[in-house]
Amino acid sequence: xxxxxxxxxxxxxxxxxxxxxxxxxxxxxxxxxxxxxxxxxxxxxxxxxxxxxxxxxxxxxxxxxxxxxxxxxxxxxxxxxxxxxxxxxxxxxxxxxxxxxxxxxxxxxxxxxxxxxxxxxxxxxxxxxxxxxxxxxxxxxxxxxxxxxxxxxxxxxxxxxxxxxxxxxxxxxxxxxxxxxxxxxxxxxxxxxxxxxxxxxxxxxxxxxxxxxxxxxxxxxxxxxxxxxxxxxxxxxxxxxxxxxxxxxxxxxxxxxxxxxxxxxxxxxxxxxxxxxxxxxxxxxxxxxxxxxxxxxxxxxxxxxxxxxxxxxxxxxxxxxxxxxxxxxxxxxxxxxxxxxxxxxxxxxxxxxxxxxxxxxxxxxxxxxxxxxxxxxxxxxxxxxxxxxxxxxxxxxxxxxxxx
Amino acid sequence: xxxxxxxxxxxxxxxxxxxxxxxxxxxxxxxxxxxxxxxxxxxxxxxxxxxxxxxxxxxxxxxxxxxxxxxxxxxxxxxxxxxxxxxxxxxxxxxxxxxxxxxxxxxxxxxxxxxxxxxxxxxxxxxxxxxxxxxxxxxxxxxxxxxxxxxxxxxxxxxxxxxxxxxxxxxxxxxxxxxxxxxxxxxxxxxxxxxxxxxxxxxxxxxxxxxxxxxxxxxxxxxxxxxxxxxxxxxxxxxxxxxxxxxxxxxxxxxxxxxxxxxxxxxxxxxxxxxxxxxxxxxxxxxxxxxxxxxxxxxxxxxxxxxxxxxxxxxxxxxxxxxxxxxxxxxxxxxxxxxxxxxxxxxxxxxxxxxxxxxxxxxxxxxxxxxxxxxxxxxxxxxxxxxxxxxxxxxxxxxxxxxx
Numbered sequence: 169x170x171x172x173x174x175x176x177x178x179x180x181x182x183x184x185x186x187x188x189x190x191x192x193x194x195x196x197x198x199x200x201x202x203x204x205x206x207x208x209x210x211x212x213x214x215x216x217x218x219x220x221x222x223x224x225x226x227x228x229x230x231x232x233x234x235x236x237x238x239x240x241x242x243x244x245x246x247x248x249x250x251x252x253x254x255x256x257x258x259x260x261x262x263x264x265x266x267x268x269x270x271x272x273x274x275x276x277x278x279x280x281x282x283x284x285x286x287x288x289x290x291x292x293x294x295x296x297x298x299x300x301x302x303x304x305x306x307x308x309x310x311x312x313x314x315x316x317x318x319x320x321x322x323x324x325x326x327x328x329x330x331x332x333x334x335x336x337x338x339x340x341x342x343x344x345x346x347x348x349x350x351x352x353x354x355x356x357x358x359x360x361x362x363x364x365x366x367x368x369x370x371x372x373x374x375x376x377x378x379x380x381x382x383x384x385x386x387x388x389x390x391x392x393x394x395x396x397x398x399x400x401x402x403x404x405x406x407x408x409x410x411x412x413x414x415x416x417x418x419x420x421x422x423x424x425x426x427x428x429x430x431x432x433x434x435x436x437x438x439x440x441x442x443x444x445x446x447x448x449x450x451x452x453x454x455x456x457x458x459x460x461x462x463x464x465x466x467x468x469x470x471x472x473x474x475x476x477x478x479x480x481x482x483x484x485x486x487x488x489x490x491x492x493x494x495x496x497x498x499x500x501x502x503x504x505x506x507x508x509x510x511x512x513x514x515x516x517x518x519x520x521x522x523x524x525x526x527x528x529x530x531x532x533x534x535x536x537x538x539x540x541x542x543x544x545x546x547x548x549x550x551x552x553x554x555x556x557x558x559x560x561x562x563x564x565x566x567x568x569x570x571x572x
Numbered sequence: 573x574x575x576x577x578x579x580x581x582x583x584x585x586x587x588x589x590x591x592x593x594x595x596x597x598x599x600x601x602x603x604x605x606x607x608x609x610x611x612x613x614x615x616x617x618x619x620x621x622x623x624x625x626x627x628x629x630x631x632x633x634x635x636x637x638x639x640x641x642x643x644x645x646x647x648x649x650x651x652x653x654x655x656x657x658x659x660x661x662x663x664x665x666x667x668x669x670x671x672x673x674x675x676x677x678x679x680x681x682x683x684x685x686x687x688x689x690x691x692x693x694x695x696x697x698x699x700x701x702x703x704x705x706x707x708x709x710x711x712x713x714x715x716x717x718x719x720x721x722x723x724x725x726x727x728x729x730x731x732x733x734x735x736x737x738x739x740x741x742x743x744x745x746x747x748x749x750x751x752x753x754x755x756x757x758x759x760x761x762x763x764x765x766x767x768x769x770x771x772x773x774x775x776x777x778x779x780x781x782x783x784x785x786x787x788x789x790x791x792x793x794x795x796x797x798x799x800x801x802x803x804x805x806x807x808x809x810x811x812x813x814x815x816x817x818x819x820x821x822x823x824x825x826x827x828x829x830x831x832x833x834x835x836x837x838x839x840x841x842x843x844x845x846x847x848x849x850x851x852x853x854x855x856x857x858x859x860x861x862x863x864x865x866x867x868x869x870x871x872x873x874x875x876x877x878x879x880x881x882x883x884x885x886x887x888x889x890x891x892x893x894x895x896x897x898x899x900x901x902x903x904x905x906x907x908x909x910x911x912x913x914x915x916x917x918x919x920x921x922x923x924x925x926x927x928x929x930x931x932x933x934x935x936x937x938x939x940x941x942x943x944x945x946x947x948x949x950x951x952x953x954x955x956x957x958x959x960x961x962x963x964x965x966x967x968x969x970x971x972x973x974x975x976x
Contacts, residue, residue, distance in 0.1 A: 221905045222898030251894045253908075253924025286891025287925050391877040396895050473795040473877070473963075474971055481972035487690025490655045491800050494626030501625045504657075520657025521691055559877075561968050567878055568885035 171440045171448045171537050171557065174324045176315065180331065181308035182342050184208035184405025185363040188305035189317040192298035194246035194284070194291055200317040202295055204267065204302045205241040205361065208405040213238045214374035215279065216381050218398035224250030225260040226280040227397060233264070236276040241361065241401060242267050242295075245318050245346070249282040249290040250396040259290040266296040270303050283346060283359050283397050284320050315344040318359055321566060322348050326437035330426040334419050337410035339366045341426050345400075345434040348390070348441045360385065360400035360434055365408035366423060372415050376424045377402040384431035387463075388555045389470045390442040391563075402427065439555045444562030447479050450540040454551045461498055462552035465543060468496035469554075476559030479539070484530030486515040493543055505546030510539060575844045575852045575941050575961065578728045580719065584735065585712035586746050588612035588809025589767040592709035593721040596702035598650035598688070598695055604721040606699055608671065608706045609645040609765065612809040617642045618778035619683065620785050622802035628654030629664040630684040631801060637668070640680040645765065645805060646671050646699075649722050649750070653686040653694040654800040663694040670700040674707055687750065687763050687801050688724050719748040722763055725970060726752045730841035734830040738823050741814035743770045745830050749804075749838040752794070752845045764789065764804035764838055769812035770827060776819050780828050781806040788835035791867075792959045793874045794846040795967075806831065843959045848966030851883050854944040858955045865902055866956035869947060872900035873958075880963030883943070888934030890919040897947055909950030914943060 185207060189200035207213065215234050217227050226249050242263055249256045264278035282290065315325035326345045331338050347358025368376075381400055413419045440448055451469050456462035469475055472492040478485040489508055494501070508516035510533040515525050533539055589611060593604035611617065619638050621631050630653050646667055653660045668682035686694065719729035730749045735742050751762025772780075785804055817823045844852055855873050860866035873879055876896040882889040893912055898905070912920035914937040919929050937943055 220895060220898040221900075221902065222894055222907045222910075248891075251891050251920065251924050253922055256924065286889075286895060396898060473967070477968050477971035480968065483972070485690075487652075487655045490626060491624060491690060494624040494800060496625075498625065503626045506626075516655065518657055520655050520660065559968060561965050563877070564881050564884065564963060564965050564968055567881035568887070 170323050171445050174437060174440055176312055176325050176327050177329055179311035179327050179329045179342050180340055182340050182363045182405065183308065183365045184211060184407030185365070185403060186306040186308050187310040187314040188302040188307070189310065189313045190298040190301035190305065192244065192291070192294045194244055194294060200313060201245045202298050202302055203243040203314050203317040204306065205314070205403070206271070206306055207239050207403050208407055209239070210406045211239070212368060212370040212373050212404045212406070213401065214370060214377040215399060215401045216378060218395055220396045222251070222396055224248055224282060224397045225252060225256035226282045227399060228257070229260045229264060230279040230281060230399060233276050233279055236274070238279045239273055239277040240267060240271065241279050241281065243281040243318055243359065244295055245320050246284040247282055247288055247290050248284050248286045248397050251287040252289060255289060259292040262292045263295050267299055270299050279401065281359055281397070281399055283318065286396065311342055311344060318344065318346040320346065321443060322346050322441050324441060326434055326441070328430045328433040330430055332422050332426045334410040334422065337408065339364060339408045339410050339423065341430050343430040343434050345438060347438045348443050358395055358398055358438070360431070362401065362427065362430055363403045363405070365406070366404045366410065367406040367408060367412040368404045368423070372413070372420070373402055373404050376427055379424065380428040380431040383428060384435040387553060388435045388439050389467060390439065390557060436555060439557050442557035443566045444560040445557035446560055447558040448538045449479055449556050449558065450538070451554045451556065452540060452542045452551065453545065454542060455544040455546050455548060456550040456552070457548040459550045459552055462550045463554070465493055465496045465498060465545065466552055466554035468492050469541065469543070470556035473559055479534070479558040480560045482531070482534040484510060484515065484527065484534045486521065486530070489541060490516055501545065507544040507546070509542040510534065574727050575849050578841060578844055580716055580729050580731050581733055583715035583731050583733045583746050584744055586744050586767045586809065587712065587769045588615065588811030589769070589807060590710040590712050591714040591718040592706040592711070593714065593717045594702040594705035594709065596648065596695070596698045598648055598698060604717060605649045606702055606706055607647040607718050607721040608710065609718070609807070610675070610710055611643050611807050612811055613643070614810045615643070616772060616774040616777050616808050616810070617805065618774060618781040619803060619805045620782055622799055624800045626655070626800055628652055628686060628800045629656060629660035630686045631803060632661070633664045633668065634683040634685060634803060637680050637683055640678070642683045643677055643681040644671055644675065645683050645685065647685040647722055647763065648699055649724050650688040651686055651692055651694050652688045652690045652801050655691040656693060659693060663696040666696045667699050671703055674703050683805065685763055685801070685803055687722065690800065715746055715748060722748065722750040724750065725847060726750050726845055728845060730838055730845070732834045732837040734834055736826050736830050738814040738826065741812065743768060743812045743814050743827065745834050747834040747838050749842060751842045752847050762799055762802055762842070764835070766805065766831065766834055767807045767809070769809045770814065771810040771812060771816040772808045772827070776817070776824070777806055777808050780831055783828065784832040784835040787832060788839040791957060792839045792843050793871060794843065794961060840959060843961050846961035847970045848964040849961035850964055851962040852942045853883055853960050853962065854942070855958045855960065856944060856946045856955065857949065858946060859948040859950050859952060860954040860956070861952040863954045863956055866954045867958070869897055869900045869902060869949065870956055870958035872896050873945065873947070874960035877963055883938070883962040884964045886935070886938040888914060888919065888931065888938045890925065890934070893945060894920055905949065911948040911950070913946040914938065
């Protein structure tokens with residue numbers, strides 16, 4: 169069950185980026201569970217990775233290979249190849265070598281990504297056996313299939329597309345992502361793959377991705393758990409006829425804004441599909457002394473099980489929001505300066521419940537599927553937004569039964 | 573539903589400490605919901621309070637009155653008088669004045685405590701009306717009734733008693749506590765009231781309490797939410813015939829150890845009664861560089877919804893524990909140095925699942941009601957322990973339906 173309408177959009181081709189999927193049988197279902205993405209020879213490629221200290225073997229390999237002008241991504245779902253020790257590293261390297269052999273390239277030009285259960289050995293032989301099918305399926309038209317192949321507990325495939333015009337010539341940006349639990353990305357989402365036909369040098373592409381991720385995937389949380397496998401990749405094939413995008417130009421601003429929009433929408437899809445989610449909660453913390461302070465308060469609210477269960481119950485229990493703000497660790501906060509709103513309804517003012525507040529007004533907002541909680545700290549001008557979802561029976565069910 | 577046998581113990585009297593309860597009707601039930609504790613004239617009194625920035629009105633009053641040689645505690649359950657603004661402060665002061673009037677004392681010598689729903693006006697008039705009944709009920713024999721009167725979502729009353737002999741003369745320490753949710757005490761539990769007949773000066777009593785709380789109530793967490801009303805009080809009536817307890821003596825060490833035992837047991841009761849708890853999880857982090865580091869890792873595990881739901885399902889999903897250690901924010905951790913145990917069963921070693929581990933062995937431990945998770949970081953000699961419970965359907969149910 170996801171929050172709101174989450175239809176997969178029509179995704180145009182991205183010239184110079186081809187995708188192929190196949191079923192390796194990792195998940196013991198007949199669904200495709202591996203995805204190969206191939207980039208044109210002149211492509212540039214940027215990526216950001218999880219900051220979990222125990223990042224998975226494929227993340228370590230992908231990090232190292234990013235310096236070798238990547239040409240291929242190899243993604244599998246159903247198994248994270250994390251907590252798998254030395255064998256896991258060998259398996260990650262082997263899948264890269266296997267793909268390189270089929271396509272006649274270098275193993276160092278392959279970035280591997282894995283998502284799924286932690287701690288199970290990666291069935292590298294199954295992946296090897298499925299590679300020819302994935303390679304022969306490579307085409308520019310496979311975005312929908314690609315988005316489906318990387319799903320684990322996701323209930324719908326996640327895709328976004330934007331096209332901008334540079335000097336009258338189109339540049340397309342397509343993105344897909346997966347993720348529904350163990351979500352508090354820290355430098356990257358669970359998995360996000362974004363591709364464009366723009367011509368842009370790697371360092372600028374990397375800067376563009378880092379800035380976009382910071383304001384999108386790094387502003388969402390389902391349960392505060394940072395995965396060992398988070399990664400987000402931005403590929404630029406250079407196949408567009410539009411001129412090269414250079415730093416400090418208006419073209420760059422247009423492009424960076426479109427990448428940001430794609431990342432924000434993908435991040436929002438992840439929250440709409442949060443495990444067991446019934447509500448989308450947009451937490452805006454304003455009038456903070458700094459961005460860091462605003463973010464700290466926003467994440468404390470977003471992680472509070474008491475706030476999240478109250479939202480699940482559509483209960484305008486504003487006391488729990490206030491208590492979460494109070495324990496966020498911000499020094500010298502003044503209770504009397506705090507204002508809290510559910511959408512446009514003021515619930516807290518002058519140190520307590522706003523005198524004009526009625527339970528009916530609060531209840532009306534809480535009955536909605538999408539709610540904005542605005543907290544004004546009355547200390548400064550910084551504003552930050554965090555997206556999260558509520559905490560339901562189904563969150564417990566999904567995570568209690570994950571391996572059964 | 574609580575974890576394990578949680579019978580209320582036989583509590584001896586504490587000479588010089590009398591307790592009385594009554595039903596003020598705050599909870600709309602016929603259960604007693606106010607508790608008055610009166611101390612002998614020569615008593616000393618120590619207390620620690622929540623560090624939530626928005627501490628409730630009664631906490632603010634109690635903090636201020638602690639300097640005025642308190643003689644009475646006035647506790648109500650069912651309403652926290654938090655987030656109640658200026659009116660809340662007036663109500664807290666009024667209940668102190670009302671009690672002082674009945675007993676013929678000073679309002680400044682009353683410490684008020686409230687626990688329950690946040691953000692509702694305190695029915696101070698109902699409390700006033702019930703004070704005479706509570707006062708007339710004052711006796712040394714009321715520990716059981718007192719423990720029941722302070723309950724909110726607790727499923728059983730919590731009490732502990734220890735008696736030590738100083739020079740052949742007995743000193744008794746009794747404690748009661750309440751709390752089941754919004755539990756990550758930070759300098760104090762939800763509410764804890766400990767009384768002794770020892771003779772001991774206030775500064776030493778305060779130091780003794782602070783040390784005990786640090787290793788007990790500050791090492792437990794149900795949901796990571798720090799209440800606005802946490803407080804823990806240690807009263808010493810001085811009525812014992814044993815000699816005065818002085819700093820740096822063996823008597824003090826004996827006394828401090830007994831107070832620590834009482835606090836640890838009370839803290840454990842709170843976790844056993846954690847909202848929806850089906851398992852008691854004892855998290856020991858060893859071989860850390862510092863106590864702070866060990867605590868950071870322990871609390872990250874204890875707060876992880878993914879770990880807690882796996883324990884609810886009795887699923888030895890050690891990958892989630894490893895992922896939580898990895899995101900705890902400790903710099904330069906080496907995955908290969910980490911060892912993780914469920915009771916005596918090694919699950920993680922050499923960067924992955926221990927080669928000798930079997931799911932059967934893990935499952936055997938997970939089927940127990942009480943489980944110790946030991947994480948060895950391989951970095952130093954510091955050890956810290958955190959107590960928590962699992963995350964169940966009932967946690968969501970209790971907190972979703974709290975106000976209905």
